[in-house]
Amino acid sequence: MATEPLLVAENLHLRFGTTVALDSASVAVHAGEVLALMGPSGSGKSTLLHCLAGILHPDAGRVTYAGRDLTAMHDSERSALRRTELGLVFQFGQLVPELTCLENVALPLRLNGAPRRAALRSAAAWLERLEVSDVAGKRPGQVSGGQGQRVAVARSLVTRPRVVFADEPTGALDSLNGERVMQLFVAAARETGAAVVLVTHEARVAAYSDHEAVVRDGRVRTMEHVR
């Protein structure tokens, strides 16, 4: 028996001025699965991801998370949900430059009210899981792109979210580094049971996913089960 999807976007429409970014985009994500959003530049992938994560509000259509209408929620309710049940990894500029890598990973726990020592302990375990314990005391400006990306992945998973969103998580990395970050990311997400929605241009990255959705002209054109 098929289970209900955890996250559903139905007929999303979104314009930026006269640009139609989403034109009746629909997609569904099941608990624990990895969904890759593929498609040409400007097709609406990031916009769709941001709507799914409750960061952007569609002009029309609906996003439902665990049966709750994300589009109808108050901002405060949606932010609380983002802090506790959703995780985010972006390509650039996601770490707080003034904090060490360890503190960056601990930050979401601290924001959720965890005591400092417990938060730092969990953060250290996640850095170890992503094989970057050695940069714990460094600031983001002092680490390589690949290390920074691993720290960002650790930070997105530290709260054990039910869905992690990643916009081209390895886009800035060379292929060997990107491959390793992707392996660690997907393995860690699968271990915690988190669903992953990721945007990528690379078929190589999409190979780690369960489903692949191709976005074209603001719409999800095909949805394929890849494994």
Ligand SMILES: Nc1ncnc2c1ncn2[C@@H]1O[C@H](COP(=O)(O)OP(=O)(O)OP(=O)(O)O)[C@@H](O)[C@H]1O
């Ligand atoms: N903040 C914005 N203001 C105006 N137009 C925007 C904005 N964000 C996106 N757009 C436009 O909306 C369309 C979809 O953009 P989106 O960022 O979702 O594409 P994408 O598929 O993620 O592309 P890429 O692969 O290059 O990241 C594009 O035409 C883009 O120019």
Ligand SMILES: [Mg+2]
């Ligand atoms: Mg994009």
